[in-house]
Amino acid sequence: MEKARQQFEDLAKKIDELGLSPETLSSLPSYHKLCTIIPSTPHHHPVQRPRWHKLLACTLMFGIVVVIAALIPFIFMIMYEIKLLPDRPWIQGLHKELTYVWLEDVMQLDIEDEECIVNNLEEIQDMFRPPVNCSVCANVTQVDRVEKLSSDDFVKYYAYSGHPVVITDATVNWTANSHFTFNFFKSIYDKESPVLDGEDENCQFFPYKTKFENLGEVFQMSASRSMLTDGSDPWYIGWSNCDSTAANILRQYYQRPYFLPSNSESSKTDWIFMGSPGYGAPLHIDDVEFASWQAQIKGTKKWLLEPPPECYLQCQSLEVTVYPGKLVIVLDTNKWFHATLILGEELSVVIGSEYD
Numbered sequence: 001m002e003k004a005r006q007q008f009e010d011l012a013k014k015i016d017e018l019g020l021s022p023e024t025l026s027s028l029p030s031y032h033k034l035c036t037i038i039p040s041t042p043h044h045h046p047v048q049r050p051r052w053h054k055l056l057a058c059t060l061m062f063g064i065v066v067v068i069a070a071l072i073p074f075i076f077m078i079m080y081e082i083k084l085l086p087d088r089p090w091i092q093g094l095h096k097e098l099t100y101v102w103l104e105d106v107m108q109l110d111i112e113d114e115e116c117i118v119n120n121l122e123e124i125q126d127m128f129r130p131p132v133n134c135s136v137c138a139n140v141t142q143v144d145r146v147e148k149l150s151s152d153d154f155v156k157y158y159a160y161s162g163h164p165v166v167i168t169d170a171t172v173n174w175t176a177n178s179h180f181t182f183n184f185f186k187s188i189y190d191k192e193s194p195v196l197d198g199e200d201e202n203c204q205f206f207p208y209k210t211k212f213e214n215l216g217e218v219f220q221m222s223a224s225r226s227m228l229t230d231g232s233d234p235w236y237i238g239w240s241n242c243d244s245t246a247a248n249i250l251r252q253y254y255q256r257p258y259f260l261p262s263n264s265e266s267s268k269t270d271w272i273f274m275g276s277p278g279y280g281a282p283l284h285i286d287d288v289e290f291a292s293w294q295a296q297i298k299g300t301k302k303w304l305l306e307p308p309p310e311c312y313l314q315c316q317s318l319e320v321t322v323y324p325g326k327l328v329i330v331l332d333t334n335k336w337f338h339a340t341l342i343l344g345e346e347l348s349v350v351i352g353s354e355y356d
């Protein structure tokens with residue numbers, strides 16, 4: 001037995017020296033003979049696993065390392081979002097870089113054009129908006145009507161207080177009042193305008209109760225409907241004027257309201273709302289960046305302003321009617337719920353913009 005064991009050791013050593021695999025050893029007839037003498041032989045020699053085992057193990061290890069490496073950015077992003085990471089500039093920078101890589105390179109989105117990865121439902125947006133500081137409406141019992149409003153007074157009383165105001169001489173020198181008709185807008189928005197097909201995410205279009213899907217369809221309505229002829233279907237729409245060609249033409253007919261302070265930036269995007277008496281916007285609150293002004297170019301519009309529910313005990317609802325002419329209403333539509341209704345017989349046309 002001892003001799004056989006020695007022979008086995010010699011045989012195994014030889015195999016090692018020759019650089020042969022352990023499988024070669026087990027395939028030798030002398031190995032099998034020795035096994036019958038020493039039943040525990042395989043355990044005496046460190047039997048190595050076959051090569052494919054090694055390959056599989058290496059592949060698995062490599063896979064695990066790759067997966068962990070790929071997960072690190074995700075883990076970082078999640079930790080950042082749930083605020084588990086300290087607020088350091090390099091962490092914020094890294095988060096921004098990773099966001100860009102993810103959205104632009106992986107998801108192939110144009111980050112400047114995409115507003116959200118997943119768009120919020122408006123109802124949910126309203127529900128989860130941050131609560132309003134009720135100083136915007138506490139003690140406000142009416143919408144002031146003022147004229148000759150200096151920029152200083154505008155800043156002091158209205159611009160950032162959230163207190164709505166109507167400025168009754170705001171559009172002196174504007175020629176919009178005589179030019180802004182349905183046909184005028186129709187002539188400006190040519191076929192190339194991104195507003196028309198609604199393809200550009202930044203060009204928002206509100207059809208309200210109508211069936212229009214984009215501005216292109218609006219401008220194809222019949223002349224009698226556009227002129228609100230008796231019996232024609234009423235309509236009311238709004239759109240953001242994101243098309244610079246159209247915006248530049250429109251700006252020849254109106255200027256930045258005189259009461260805005262010189263250091264206040266006006267948004268590049270204007271908003272236009274247009275439509276029939278009896279229609280308007282339903283009660284809602286906006287999620288835009290700043291407060292805005294809106295000039296009543298044609299028609300008469302009644303505004304209903306509701307304080308946000310968290311301020312019901314301190315604030316009251318307000319109503320104000322804005323007539324056509326030189327009037328501009330300034331309102332923080334992010335703070336006040338608002339609804340509009342067109343009064344009278346005339347088509348309502350307004351243009352407005354945010355200011356900071």
Ligand SMILES: O=C(O)CCC(=O)C(=O)O
Nearest residue numbers: 273280281286333340350
């Ligand atoms: O002018 C309108 O009829 C609606 C305006 C509006 O809802 C808004 O500016 O958020």
